[in-house]
Amino acid sequence: MIEIRNVSKRFKKGWYALKNIDLSIAKGDFLFLTGQTGSGKTTLLRLIYMDIFPDEGEVAVAGFLSSNIKEEEIPFLRRRIGIIFQDFKLLKDKTVYENVAFALEVTGQSGRKMREKVMKALTLVGLSHKRNDFPYALSGGEQQKTAIARALVREPFILLADEPTGNIDPEGSEEIIKILQEVNTAGTAVLMATHDVDLARKMGGRFLHLEEGQIKTK
Amino acid sequence: MFAIRESLIGLRRNGVMTLIAIGIMFFSLFLLGAFLWGTFNLFGVIKLAREKVEINAFLRENLPQKQVEELSEKLMSMVGVEKVEFISKEEALEKFQEEIKDAPSLIEAVKTNPLPASFSVKLKDGFTSPEKVEEVSEKIKIFDEFIAVEYGESWIKRLDRVVKILFLFDILLGIVISSASVFVVSNTIRLTVLARKRTIEVMKLVGATEKTIHAPFILAGAIEGGIAAALSGGLLYLIYQVSSKFFVEFYFPHDFIIGGTIIFGIILGIIGSKLAVKTTSKEMKFESSNV
Numbered sequence: 001m002i003e004i005r006n007v008s009k010r011f012k013k014g015w016y017a018l019k020n021i022d023l024s025i026a027k028g029d030f031l032f033l034t035g036q037t038g039s040g041k042t043t044l045l046r047l048i049y050m051d052i053f054p055d056e057g058e059v060a061v062a063g064f065l066s067s068n069i070k071e072e073e074i075p076f077l078r079r080r081i082g083i084i085f086q087d088f089k090l091l092k093d094k095t096v097y098e099n100v101a102f103a104l105e106v107t108g109q110s111g112r113k114m115r116e117k118v119m120k121a122l123t124l125v126g127l128s129h130k131r132n133d134f135p136y137a138l139s140g141g142e143q144q145k146t147a148i149a150r151a152l153v154r155e156p157f158i159l160l161a162d163e164p165t166g167n168i169d170p171e172g173s174e175e176i177i178k179i180l181q182e183v184n185t186a187g188t189a190v191l192m193a194t195h196d197v198d199l200a201r202k203m204g205g206r207f208l209h210l211e212e213g214q215i216k217t218k
Numbered sequence: 219m220f221a222i223r224e225s226l227i228g229l230r231r232n233g234v235m236t237l238i239a240i241g242i243m244f245f246s247l248f249l250l251g252a253f254l255w256g257t258f259n260l261f262g263v264i265k266l267a268r269e270k271v272e273i274n275a276f277l278r279e280n281l282p283q284k285q286v287e288e289l290s291e292k293l294m295s296m297v298g299v300e301k302v303e304f305i306s307k308e309e310a311l312e313k314f315q316e317e318i319k320d321a322p323s324l325i326e327a328v329k330t331n332p333l334p335a336s337f338s339v340k341l342k343d344g345f346t347s348p349e350k351v352e353e354v355s356e357k358i359k360i361f362d363e364f365i366a367v368e369y370g371e372s373w374i375k376r377l378d379r380v381v382k383i384l385f386l387f388d389i390l391l392g393i394v395i396s397s398a399s400v401f402v403v404s405n406t407i408r409l410t411v412l413a414r415k416r417t418i419e420v421m422k423l424v425g426a427t428e429k430t431i432h433a434p435f436i437l438a439g440a441i442e443g444g445i446a447a448a449l450s451g452g453l454l455y456l457i458y459q460v461s462s463k464f465f466v467e468f469y470f471p472h473d474f475i476i477g478g479t480i481i482f483g484i485i486l487g488i489i490g491s492k493l494a495v496k497t498t499s500k501e502m503k504f505e506s507s508n509v
Binding site for chain 2: 046051052072075076077078079083085089090091092093102103105106107108110150154
């Protein structure tokens, strides 16, 4: 579903954020992407959701190719993948429910079917009872759960998580990872970037270690 | 539906920003409307002055009535002639006596009537420039029946020069005011859009098309522009009412000034928001503390 072939990405003159990366992610995979701050984790994720494009090589995601995707096709690619961030990116002036529903409303969905999908996603992350709360009334963990619900409400084939536990206490972090594992068991691939190598080891599974833009261990 | 709701939410939840935007647009549109109003009145004054442009063609003595009538028809059929008025010897004398009534000794001196009968020829709009007036008067001179044809050459030339200067000044002022208001308004709208940057970011994240992202902002811009324009149109009308009651009755074409201001306000709001949201969306990269 995702193929990254010999990809390099340069930022400043001659400075490689990523160099010669080969990676393939199949349906149902759970993959940790570890490495220190600055090792290229976020760059790799941005290449997958095509916020940036490789200087060399090619990224293929759900049939879209980085070499020939048109700007107006990018929204349709994004609808196939869920993305969560360290800073949650919730809308402060919307409730938990509205934040999740927003992801469906922007593509013209509404009515009972939409409400059912939103409630299903909120139930999955265990937040249906807080649907009318605003983000400021939630803990970090709960805010990230809201973001996960928003990412999942479209039923993406993969969930990209960029340091999802970076702003959350250890207890909350484990809860988040547990939810991601459940999501994965239900059939969605997960690619989680984290600088916390120990956490990744502890949780088990495949992991990929990045150092200065290159893959060191698989 | 989504766009309408989102635009209203955006306007309400960013209340202060919305008010500032409306305030700045109101001020810009008021200036623009006042300029438009001033221009209309300037043209009104110019038109009045140009209506005073006429050619006087003086007739030889003792022409038969029939010949005078034929001559009048010939003048009337000339290109650029609006109206031909016959002024008899007697009328000319009356007019002259009226003009010099403050000098009775002069009236006494005028025992016989030395004044010739004449035609006063008014010209159509577009035929009042010095060149055109001269052209028409040259054609009138061809007729033998006239002893003299005159049209206040130096006065017309001066009027023409003044009109040209006013015209140029008005156009320059118009360019300065409208470009300044476009600049100020688009920057204000850009601030309101930047205040909702996160919303644009999330929309892009969940796969909204550019059209969907733009729609609520454009609608909000149109609403802000419309409100600001209605307020400035209203203020202009109020000023017109007050000034015509207590000072001078200005020419105030409602449709053009109020309608024009509102249409311009809405267009300004739409274009300003469209540009602002387009650049903001284009420049947007998902901010993250990580590399």
